Amino acid sequence: MLINGINGVFGSLVQARPPAFVCLCSYKPPSTDSNPTLEDPTPDYMNLLGMIFSMCGLMLKLKWCAWIAVYCSFISFANSRSSEDTKQMMSSFMLSISAVVMSYLQNPQPMSPPW
Amino acid sequence: DLRLYLLLTQVSCCQVWGRYNDDFDDGEDLAEFDDNDFAEFEDVNEDPTVEVESEPPPKPAPSSIPVEDDEDEATVEIEDGQDEFEDADAQDQDMYSKYDKDEFEGYEKTNSPFKDTLIYQDVPAHLQNSWESYYMEILMVTGLLAYIMNYIIGKNKNSRLAQAWFNSHRELLESNFALVGDDGTSKEATSTGKLNQENEHIYNLWCSGRVCCEGMLIQLKFLKRQDLLNVLARMMRPTCDQVQIKVTLNDEDMDTFVFAVGSRKAMSRLQKEMQDLSEFCGDKPKSGAKYSLPDSLSILSEMAEVSDGVMDSKMVHYITNHADKIESIHFSDQFSGPKVMQEEGQPLKLPETKKTLLFTFNVPGMGNTSPKDMDSLVPLMNMVIYSIDKVKKLRLNREGKLKADRNRARVEENFLKQTHAQRQEAAQTRREEKKRAEKERIMNEEDPERQRRLEEAAQRREQKKLEKKQMKMKQIKVKAM
Numbered sequence: 001m002l003i004n005g006i007n008g009v010f011g012s013l014v015q016a017r018p019p020a021f022v023c024l025c026s027y028k029p030p031s032t033d034s035n036p037t038l039e040d041p042t043p044d045y046m047n048l049l050g051m052i053f054s055m056c057g058l059m060l061k062l063k064w065c066a067w068i069a070v071y072c073s074f075i076s077f078a079n080s081r082s083s084e085d086t087k088q089m090m091s092s093f094m095l096s097i098s099a100v101v102m103s104y105l106q107n108p109q110p111m112s113p114p115w
Numbered sequence: 116d117l118r119l120y121l122l123l124t125q126v127s128c129c130q131v132w133g134r135y136n137d138d139f140d141d142g143e144d145l146a147e148f149d150d151n152d153f154a155e156f157e158d159v160n161e162d163p164t165v166e167v168e169s170e171p172p173p174k175p176a177p178s179s180i181p182v183e184d185d186e187d188e189a190t191v192e193i194e195d196g197q198d199e200f201e202d203a204d205a206q207d208q209d210m211y212s213k214y215d216k217d218e219f220e221g222y223e224k225t226n227s228p229f230k231d232t233l234i235y236q237d238v239p240a241h242l243q244n245s246w247e248s249y250y251m252e253i254l255m256v257t258g259l260l261a262y263i264m265n266y267i268i269g270k271n272k273n274s275r276l277a278q279a280w281f282n283s284h285r286e287l288l289e290s291n292f293a294l295v296g297d298d299g300t301s302k303e304a305t306s307t308g309k310l311n312q313e314n315e316h317i318y319n320l321w322c323s324g325r326v327c328c329e330g331m332l333i334q335l336k337f338l339k340r341q342d343l344l345n346v347l348a349r350m351m352r353p354t355c356d357q358v359q360i361k362v363t364l365n366d367e368d369m370d371t372f373v374f375a376v377g378s379r380k381a382m383s384r385l386q387k388e389m390q391d392l393s394e395f396c397g398d399k400p401k402s403g404a405k406y407s408l409p410d411s412l413s414i415l416s417e418m419a420e421v422s423d424g425v426m427d428s429k430m431v432h433y434i435t436n437h438a439d440k441i442e443s444i445h446f447s448d449q450f451s452g453p454k455v456m457q458e459e460g461q462p463l464k465l466p467e468t469k470k471t472l473l474f475t476f477n478v479p480g481m482g483n484t485s486p487k488d489m490d491s492l493v494p495l496m497n498m499v500i501y502s503i504d505k506v507k508k509l510r511l512n513r514e515g516k517l518k519a520d521r522n523r524a525r526v527e528e529n530f531l532k533q534t535h536a537q538r539q540e541a542a543q544t545r546r547e548e549k550k551r552a553e554k555e556r557i558m559n560e561e562d563p564e565r566q567r568r569l570e571e572a573a574q575r576r577e578q579k580k581l582e583k584k585q586m587k588m589k590q591i592k593v594k595a596m
Contacts, residue, residue, distance in 0.1 A: 071262070
């Protein structure tokens with residue numbers, strides 16, 4: 001009975017564990033060149049939009065541009081991949097916040113709604 | 116990182132607000148001012164057209180009135196600024212009666228012209244003592260705070276869902292695969308036993324070390340709960356979280372066939388998008404009624420024998436019981452991903468194919484998923500494991516194999532024909548470019564002697580080429596005969 005029990009245990013072990021000669025393949029992250037459609041372009045677009053709005057806000061002294069730039073930076077950050085450069089994110093944030101600050105320093109009046 | 120961003124937002128807000136942190140009282144007093152409050156101005160200049168700019172003088176006024184009152188009458192007790200202005204008119208009368216009328220030659224005390232000629236300039240909004248004028252900014256900041264709150268909540272929810280999924284599937288995976296969780300950073304394949312976070316809403320898990328397959332990549336594609344815009348968009352158009360499983364097989368693990376089953380919408384979409392399904396499964400998706408599948412599902416298959424082989428009783432049982440969670444199941448030995456848009460003038464290479472099993476499952480809950488729902492996906496993982504073993508054992512009979520080989524040969528031939536035409540075109544353009552360049556060189560040559568020699572050399576080369584072609588044609592004709 002003991003031998004049967006041991007057989008049973010070994011039987012289940014053999015079924016559960018793969019044999020030793022099975023190859024272990026390392027993970028290869030799929031290259032983005034092969035399937036560009038699978039990449040989400042949102043963070044890149046938002047980053048670009050954010051920079052454009054920041055520039056508009058700074059050059060043309062438009063407060064609403066600067067605020068939209070801040071929003072774009074936040075959206076870009078929320079959608080970004082973890083492999084992305086944090087320096088890029090940080091510079092985008094800094095630029096948009098500086099746009100807001102500069103437009104208020106130049107013209108402290110509150111923003112008027114477009115309607 | 117989050118703390119840093121919050122801190123920066125606060126600093127910028129403080130900078131904006133700090134500039135206006137003066138000790139202004141409420142501006143309600145503005146509305147209650149009367150002529151009499153400008154009594155001090157009357158003494159100083161008799162010009163009635165006084166323009167009042169800057170801040171209204173509630174503070175100087177209380178101090179000036181008792182000075183005048185002290186002269187004859189009892190001192191007015193100053194409690195607070197508001198009370199003094201209640202009987203402003205009365206005070207006015209008293210003040211004028213004290214003075215000698217002769218002092219004010221040419222001056223006619225009339226209230227109305229004073230009122231008419233005074234022009235009240237609006238206090239610029241940023242100097243008014245109210246935050247209400249900055250309501251747009253407050254709205255913006257509130258919106259940003261809401262976004263940040265949603266980011267934190269969404270990120271945590273996704274993380275909890277991923278962890279719940281992994282906890283419920285860990286045992287099954289670890290019993291079937293030697294390597295569970297590899298992020299690809301280390302040189303050797305080491306089992307991390309953890310999910311690999313690609314995004315705030317995408318988690319990967321690589322499993323390897325099993326017979327019958329090379330490896331299995333599981334992608335948990337959750338909704339973008341961390342992005343408020345996406346949350347609002349999903350209120351219009353609900354979508355659900357998905358689990359995508361891609362099993363790559365070795366060459367000997369699968370026979371040559373292409374098969375797919377899934378929801379009708381998914382099947383018609385995949386047939387258009389996927390390279391292999393569009394080439395090998397040209398017919399419209401068929402109903403699964405033959406195998407007593409629900410009506411919501413349809414089948415794309417290379418040939419009937421393949422469908423019969425894959426749809427055995429256990430598979431049908433799995434699919435029928437979890438039909439609501441199955442988006443698509445795709446088995447293919449010619450898998451090369453979605454159709455690639457070809458650029459003009461670029462000669463194609465045959466796309467690399469890999470024997471693959473693809474499963475896409477919908478997480479129940481339609482977006483309102485809770486960690487408990489992840490347990491309901493475990494039977495589907497069992498189905499995946501079962502499929503891997505099944506595909507290894509499934510072999511086509513002789514007829515089926517012949518058909519399959521013919522299909523593949525046909526597809527390859529078509530492909531080569533297309534690329535042949537393109538390659539010929541490319542070669543032709545290249546030859547023309549060369550000729551043009553040579554002609555230009557000859558034309559630009561100043562020395563007439565050299566020009567003549569170059570022209571002769573070019574002509575000789577062309578003659579040789581023509582002769583070669585003619586020889587080839589003759590040889591082909593002889594062979595044909």
